Amino acid sequence: MLLLGIDLGTSSVKISIIDSVSQQSIASAQYPDEESPIKSLKSGWAEQSPDMWWDQVQQGILLCHQKGNYDPADIGAIGIAYQMHGLVIVDEKNEALRDSIIWCDSRAVETGNQAFAAIGEQKCLSTLLNSPGNFTASKLAWVKANEPEIYKRISKIMLPGDFIALKLTGHVTSSVSALSEGVFYDFKKDALSQEIISYFDFDKSLFPDILPVFSVHGNVLATVAQKLKLKTGIPVTYKAGDQPNNALSLNVLKPGEVAATAGTSGVIYGVSDQLVYDKESRVNTFAHVNYIKKQKRLGVLLCINGTGSLNRWTKNMFGQSLTYTEMNEQAKAIPVGSDGLRILPFGNGAERMLNNKQIGVHFHHIDLNLHTQAHIFRAVQEGIACAFRYGLDIMRENGMSPSIIRSGLSNLFLSEVFGQSFVDFTGIPVEFYKNDGSVGAALGAGIGVGVYKTPTEAFTNMQPVKLIEPASSDKTEAIYNEWKELLIKQLIIE
Structure with missing residues (x-):
């Protein structure tokens, strides 16, 4: 079939x-x-x-x-x-x-x-x-x-x-x-x-x-x-x-397992067997696909509205003649930290993890004599990675402490700069798979029609294709703390 x-x-x-x-x-x-x-x-x-x-x-x-x-x-x-x-x-x-x-x-x-x-x-x-x-x-x-x-x-x-x-x-x-x-x-x-x-x-x-x-x-x-x-x-x-x-x-179905995506929006999604909630509703809890009344499975979801949207906007504004692959290659040539350029990536509506504030995108410390479009390409991806870290810390406050994250090898994760930045800023290795949303939907149909007796049976042939481990943390932690300070100042203004 x-x-x-x-x-x-x-x-x-x-x-x-x-x-x-x-x-x-x-x-x-x-x-x-x-x-x-x-x-x-x-x-x-x-x-x-x-x-x-x-x-x-x-x-x-x-x-x-x-x-x-x-x-x-x-x-x-x-x-x-x-x-x-x-x-x-x-x-x-x-x-x-x-x-x-x-x-x-x-x-x-x-x-x-x-x-x-x-x-x-x-x-x-x-x-x-x-x-x-x-x-x-x-x-x-x-x-x-x-x-x-x-x-x-x-x-x-x-x-x-x-x-x-x-x-x-x-x-x-x-x-x-x-x-x-x-x-x-x-x-x-x-x-x-x-x-x-x-x-x-x-x-x-x-x-x-x-x-x-x-x-x-x-x-x-x-x-x-x-x-x-x-x-x-x-x-x-x-x-x-x-x-x-x-x-x-x-195949993220059991309590403690965590998935991430970085498409139009950026998401970290962890499974829990507890009715957990964030007191400020900055991260959200919904019934997972395998939720039943006798065996509750909840998805704890962190969402950043404008990850891929910001990357697309950046291409339209600064790299119209480039492919995303070419943008990513230019970003690789810029050192970690983008020579001081910092970007807050929040320009696609009210952000739940920021208490539903709509603060927009902000560029900080632009040096007209130093920074190029390549710096912007890298700073955008680092800013998004910092936003993931900020949200993950909220999830940690609510009992989600993943030791590894699974993701599809697609969208922003196709960029070596973003993949390594995500891992370095969060401090968590990421395991990559070829499956995407449409593949998941098809396998879900197989579970629903009875081809697979349990959800786990739908993934017996699934194997990781890539693993990224965290590199040195001292420099990225300093960059993140600077980025976070800029965010907090902006939130106070708003």
Whole structure:
């Protein structure tokens, strides 16, 4: 059996076809070639069209078929990974009522803060494991307050991956993992949060049926199958947010195991068997893909909004004629510490680890006679690595103390400068694998359809391809302390 994995990212959609026996990718495709637009009608807002996502998924699947490496008729299950926390609302005809308010949108921060105070901070943290912040529940409340005519027409609310499954199958479902990432879930009662529903006055009928992550969420419609050259009735057997899915793709399933990504956003994601929460909600806790009531598995998530976004912006501003590989090579020629240039990499919305402050990107100590574009390339990557260290220290405060981190060899981790900087500033070795989000989604589909009896069986053939160990720590620790002092000063100003 072949397994089809869909990874719905902010920048693009990636599709992978996996042979269920070898657990290896036999074809993959990414669509579109350029990065998908984010609509920002006001400062701090971020939206994307769900219909654009659906078109990209279809184009990506057809592009993958064109590789000619497999027979589409052999595909037996579909899995979906998706950008987290986005709000999608549809009417009775299952048509999107507005653009999705996506993960990095900051408009609902104050709405969430008010709910946090009104419900009670300790009650929120002990039951939701998070402040409502600018998560999906608060975004829905924003629509209710500011777009009441649209709100009245809502038939169902969902996360981005739920929408793709809906378009494939005609059915909409949810899971504990999805509801928890939207901050709709009460972990004490293991049910929808009555406090959130009551405070925001949401109708329970807006929520889809709740199914396990690994289960049949619907079967591909005949009209869709014909268009996408698939068999009618293929089940969608897995849906998960991109970070829980990334952890799955790296076989990070047991308490104490930790994964990292550095794509559009930067994330460290650790698994716990405790209902842990940060008192300031700077890191967040959600149900992991293998969460069940009898054996709780939680994902503790640190997010830096603008890692890959900043690297892309840097390329557009300072290296338009260069490839990312050429930028990375220039960065390698600059010494550790970028000759004093320091960058705070926070320009993509309110940062949860900074208590939802939106401080922007800051360049410090620019010497017009010394610093070149190569210095900027390196300082950006070092600044992002310092941000990871800052967030990891918060995770350590909350009981996560990894001895090794697993990551896919992709995105910023393709840069030797960034990979070594990440390891040196955090002090933790990183083990790299070839798996990515679309591969994880496909293997998740295999678990859901029963090809693999347990999640662990899906990774029996997975082997690391690279290991980076920390180098000398004295210099990087001094650089980090200087960087942190600049950050603290900026936070005081804000």
